[in-house]
Amino acid sequence: MPDFPNIILYAIPFFVLAMLLELYISAKQQIKTYEAKDSLSSIAMGLGNVILGFGAKAVVILAFFFVYDNFRIFTIPVVWWSFILIFFADDFAYYWFHRVSHECRLFWASHVVHHSSEHYNLSTALRQTWSGGFYTFIFWLWLPLLGFHPAMILLQMSISLLYQFWIHTEAINKMPKWFEAVFNTPSHHRVHHGSNPIYLDRNHAGILIIWDKMFGTFQEELEEEKVIYGLVTNIETFNPIKIAFIEWYHLFKDAFTGKKSFKDRILYIFKPPGWKHDGTGKSSDTLRTEWLKTVKSNQTK
Template sequence: MEKEKFTVDQILSMDLPNIILYAAPVMLSLVAIEWIISYKQKKDYYDSKDTISAAVIGLVNVAMSAGLKILTFGVILFFYNLVPWSIPATWWSYILCIIWIDFWRYWAHRVGHENRFWWATHVTHHNSEKYNWSVAFRLSWTQHIKVIFFIPVALTGFHPVVFFICHQIEVLYQFWIHTEYIHKLPRPIEYIFTTPSHHRVHHSSDAKYLDKNYGSTLIIWDRIFGTFQPEEERPKYGLTEPVNTYNPITLNFHEWRDIYIDVKNSKSLKEAYHMMFGSPAQIAAEKKAAMEAAEQKKKAA
């Protein structure tokens, strides 16, 4: 039997459930409850300006996602239609698809920390110095180009409806792990799934916690690929070099601006390439060392 191919119009006409949209009132309510509890308990988990900034970033991102729906659907459908095989839409295909998407989310997330170009599409999620459920809304306005990381999922042949529903489930899972109120869970859960404890480590700017725990739904990828770090002392959140602003535009584009400046000031194509695609941690260390050397030279003069 010949494989059924799909167009974007066909998928849109199916009126797929927007799970994230349905969950939005619940998420907003939980943010409000967590905020009120932390205020009454005099915890430092929330900052009003930071939360408003996160809300603005999240709302714009939702609008952009809706506007780019045809493009993102089109990319996935193009590659799904390329291959002659398909995986039927059955209960077990949803499980397999979530695992396969999660594997690629791990690598997309890891590349987003280890390559400066992709870091610029992700840094917005990390530039808050607080850790609460509102931080889950801080998704970069340029993150949508990450759709290319999920082309292998489309090429595997998962039914487009299965893919789009599973991807929403994966994104929705990220919400609950952004809290300090949930401590460590029973060992089997902590061993297999990404939990608030794991993700607090990931959001830390402490040296021992940097570039760890990339897993989205499953933490097993970090255990397999050597990027796992258990939570020990309470993390310090935010970037190693704070942005010190609540402006949503700056929070979304400050790294792109810095890349432009560094590439423009590069003395060779090799240096320019390094400034655009090198390791953010390595580039930051090099820039710090250069500044210290310049200061030492100035003092010696």
């Protein structure tokens, strides 16, 4: 077992210092990004994620080693070039995990936590799920199957998580054009956290924005369309317990109560957020299409 450090724990002092610096820069630029109750909720969600993460990590390690020890196709050595391969493989896996988490309500139920804040700052990066770690790892199971050592996978997953911390800010407008073209940036990720119809379910990147450009989910941040953070319908609470589980409650209520066919009950679990069996719901694609028609109509007047 390669002895890699737990870089997330080592990064905690950096997180604190970075938030203090952002608070100072935001105040100097007269940008109001922090709200005390909201930030405390985000920090509480982060602490809960760390605590529950010990149990989730045990499940993930067991699953990765089970696949690696019994089913791996190759044995990829822990050498310099394999770290290059795992960088791209992990980022590809993250893109599809993130995209599906917006397109399937089963995964949205845990991921919605990260989008529940109506503010956008470095504390928002700490607003993490309490439940997702126990089952979203399935998107990475193909990596030990290929022959990547589980320790390498876990290290790269931590590196990706660490990278994504700094992009949760309004203190940075744009990075250099070459950087914006290849990497995920604060501008790209502000779009991802937007509830504006044009921004919904866009920019799912972890580190590399190239996947969104390749698979048609990229959206530039528009100067004329200021990002409105939060959800299409906000949850209106700072209670960490409610933030963690309110969407699970709504999911089970929609799937298992009322008069519905068995097929519709299953579809509530796997269809996108916003889907309704009676046709009254609106998906992000529908909301975006309606918004674009309205904009086009206004332009022709």
